[in-house]
């Protein structure tokens with residue numbers, strides 16, 4: 001099992017290099033990365049630098065989560081996405097949400113992210129894709145792409161007391 | 176050297192710049208270690224609660240922090256606690272209540288939510304508006320009980336139906352990645 005690095009390991013602050021070869025080694029690494037993701041409780045994403053490999057590979061899978069209240073906003077779910085050299089090419093909207101990280105145990109904080117993104121990436125076989133993502137899935141991708149750029153959610157914390165944007169609201173009796 | 180034990184150190188008084196720095200410097204020089212802390216201004220008063228690990232007993236810790244607090248005209252209180260770190264309770268729901276200021280609003284809302292299974296993790300309230308027309312704003316986060324959000328929503332809907340306040344409930348879906 002790959003070991004998860006924890007802050008303040010300096011490798012978590014490095015910028016990762018693009019993956020160049022879509023070979024068996026890459027696919028084996030993606031499988032091992034997925035195994036490490038599944039070992040974490042309710043972990044919806046993982047990025048290569050979190051296991052000490054400074055290449056632009058991440059996995060996001062929000063299909064297993066139990067959502068709280070329906071938000072009334074679009075929430076995409078593409079199942080498991082192996083993201084090689086991912087690039088977010090469009091952002092829209094802002095929302096505040098609570099995040100935690102495998103590499104930062106025992107702490108969660110509020111982070112502002114785009115509500116909707118357009119993501120271009122390759123998979124572990126080299127096939128390219130362009131996806132529109134919204135809500136929790138878009139947030140997860142932004143968290144993981146940050147890892148590839150050496151950015152932790154700690155770098156983006158806003159006050160836990162802040163409630164600038166209500167991500168999921170419910171008007172009392174108006175059900 | 177005795178084993179350090181956790182104490183809760185509370186300091187309140189008129190706010191002025193430099194309080195946190197003065198007190199924490201005295202604690203650091205006295206060999207204390209800080210755990211979780213919460214500082215907030217309430218009605219122009221400085222308030223802070225700090226988990227402080229200290230080898231001595233409560234009175235020794237009070238003696239250590241006392242002079243810096245007294246110089247700044249602050250009240251200080253120390254009690255030993257059964258504290259521990261890495262025991263955070265992650266909230267899964269946020270409730271906001273606001274309306275014209277009226278007596279009993281906190282008791283009414285928190286009683287209803289407690290009966291509906293909510294364990295409050297943090298709560299903060301403010302009085303805004305104008306002196307003539309104050310409005311009350313309360314925000315709290317907590318963990319829903321076994322029944323989930325449904326009972327909380329029903330409890331809040333009842334409070335809203337009685338009139339005078341607006342309520343909203345939002346789930347906190349923490350993302351781990």
Ligand SMILES: [Zn+2]
Nearest residue numbers: 101102103352
């Ligand atoms: Zn992370």
